Amino acid sequence: MQPSSTSRSTLAIAFLATGFLLAGTSAQAPQAPQSGAEKLSASPRTFPAPTNLQVLPKNLSGQQVHDIMEQWAYSLGVRCDSCHTEDLDGVSPDGRPRLKFADDSKPMKKNARIMYTMTDKINADYVAKVDGSGLPVTCGTCHRGEISPDPFTMQRPAQPPAAQAPTAGKEGPQLR
Numbered sequence: 001m002q003p004s005s006t007s008r009s010t011l012a013i014a015f016l017a018t019g020f021l022l023a024g025t026s027a028q029a030p031q032a033p034q035s036g037a038e039k040l041s042a043s044p045r046t047f048p049a050p051t052n053l054q055v056l057p058k059n060l061s062g063q064q065v066h067d068i069m070e071q072w073a074y075s076l077g078v079r080c081d082s083c084h085t086e087d088l089d090g091v092s093p094d095g096r097p098r099l100k101f102a103d104d105s106k107p108m109k110k111n112a113r114i115m116y117t118m119t120d121k122i123n124a125d126y127v128a129k130v131d132g133s134g135l136p137v138t139c140g141t142c143h144r145g146e147i148s149p150d151p152f153t154m155q156r157p158a159q160p161p162a163a164q165a166p167t168a169g170k171e172g173p174q175l176r
């Protein structure tokens with residue numbers, strides 16, 4: 001990562017992760033006494049600091065990486081193990097195989113790096129330059145919960161929408 005691109009990447013991360021960071025913050029707020037089951041699910045989890053970030057800013061904490069990863073998984077409709085290799089030697093307490101998050105052998109992890117770089121560039125080099133643009137492009141903008149989003153199929157309206165009615169003498173909707 002070039003030092004010069006750090007700040008704009010951090011900005012993109014802020015966009016990409018805002019919802020989850022906010023959710024995390026409220027979960028840590030002091031809470032009234034709860035039943036046993038609720039207490040268990042609210043017990044704090046810690047995430048180790050990342051060791052192999054190549055496209056995300058290297059100074060992200062383990063918690064920040066985790067929040068971004070959850071967002072990627074939901075945006076694409078896949079689980080962590082689609083991109084991360086199983087550790088055949090270890091099983092987590094919940095009985096599922098542990099994942100070797102720093103390992104780079106799955107092709108989908110490499111594709112996700114390319115996709116992240118593309119998304120960051122779209123925002124920094126294009127969306128940010130449109131006057132009054134508010135919403136950044138995220139993984140979900142295109143993927144909509146699907147790893148292979150269906151192509152958009154145009155439904156040509158029988159009648160042109162009123163606001164775009166063609167000028168007299170021309171036929172059919174005008175595509176601009």
Ligand code: HEC
Nearest residue numbers: 050051052053054055056069070080083101102109112113
């Ligand atoms: C679409 C692919 C994809 C999915 C799904 C995904 N990850 Fe990742 N993950 C990546 C990529 C790519 C990186 C490396 C980012 C980089 O190079 O900056 C990464 C990095 C990580 C790291 C940091 C590893 C290190 O030490 O450098 C952790 C931890 C992690 N992911 C956890 C998760 C968890 C937990 C989930 C499920 C909630 C998940 N990931 C889902 C692609 C994915």
Ligand code: HEC
Nearest residue numbers: 072108111112115116119137138139141142143147148149
């Ligand atoms: C501008 C639209 C767009 C954005 C934004 C976008 N993607 Fe994609 N992505 C695509 C398209 C199109 C494909 C190809 C789908 C196919 O092959 O069916 C794709 C493919 C992928 C694949 C490859 C799937 C495979 O089979 O290996 C991964 C992984 C992926 N995207 C992850 C991401 C992640 C993570 C983000 C956000 C950081 C992201 N994408 C943002 C459009 C986008």
